[in-house]
Amino acid sequence: MAPGITEMLIVGFAIGLTGALAPGPTLVAAINSTLKSGWRAGPLVTLGHAIAEIFMIVFVLTGLYVFLDEYSLLIVLTGGIALIVFGVLTVMDSKNVSVNLSGSSETAKNPVTAGIVTSASNPYFWIWWFTVGSALLLTAVSGGVIVFLAFIIGHWAADLGWFTLVSTGVHRGRFLLKQREYRILLTACGIFLIGFGIYFLISGMNL
Template sequence: MTLPELAMMGFFIGLTGALAPGPTLIATIQSALHIGWTSGPRVTLGHIIAEFGIVILIAAGVSSIPESAGPVIAWTGGIALITFGAMTLLGAGNAEISGIGVENKRTRPVIAGFVTSISNPYFWIWWFSVGSALLFSSLALGTAGLIAFICGHWMADLGWFTLVSVGIHRSRTVLSVRFYRSILVLCGISLVIFGLWFVIQINLPSLLHV
């Protein structure tokens, strides 16, 4: 496989993950409502920082997660997402369209992209299963192969999240305050649901045996 082919493979595989609804997409929508189209690239930067750390670990030889770490990841990630969602819900009731363009601690997109990535258990599971296998395959062409694959992967994230934030930014001019707040509430509820799902899922086997 050539370097361009590896980059294309990384792009299309990355796109399938980026297109799937998840906490990072919700963070992109929420940030775009507050600060505009630049939230997409900035959320992606936070996501890339998280993935860069994992890529380093895998390249260094850590290619699997100990089974005992699964519940810890799910609990930590679930609680983080629930907290993130609750903060969104608390701020939605007083949110004003006139405040759009003003960045605050709750809407820092780089942090949002990083937090929603590392708090998503599926993020870890994918990278230490399918992702690690793909990275090792790309290393058949050396460091250049790994760089080609991961850059293609990140271009998919950047393209999709930027497209989403641009769409949200352009639609803000026709949003009423009520609809604007409703979108924020939906984002907050979605994050809470993701968090609860992760916590419940990891505890489901034990609950079924009670």
């Protein structure tokens, strides 16, 4: 059964938000670039991150789409298991996670470049796209161009919203979420990943 437009838009946003919330080099890039470039650094870092993802999307579609019909069950099962694993890790990490507002002197000065470099150099980025990302992407493609675009728009909207929120907060001299609220939000995202992973596996059984 092909996914719907609204379904993939919501899934794209929720999954994208989970990835964006996770502390990592791209978040550091947004924070550090904000200290130098102001609140616009968030959207610019997101643009760089999106550019890196475009290459991954093209790679996944050109390298894996031809195997969609033959290996659809394997793709869905792999993606579902990966979602559950990432969800469990997210919940576990959320207990001690913190946001460092001091930035990093190693981040590239240009926010767009920083978004590209920190994304491409992050092992999590590659692992995610070769497991969860590829499975969700190919599922979206099976629903047609509009469904595929809905997934991508939702995914990037989450990145843009979160990194803009971070850069705006840092620019004003404070992080908009308290540590406890941030951890609760990250835990909720982890639980969503686990739940959607289970749903993904159940859906795969019906292929």
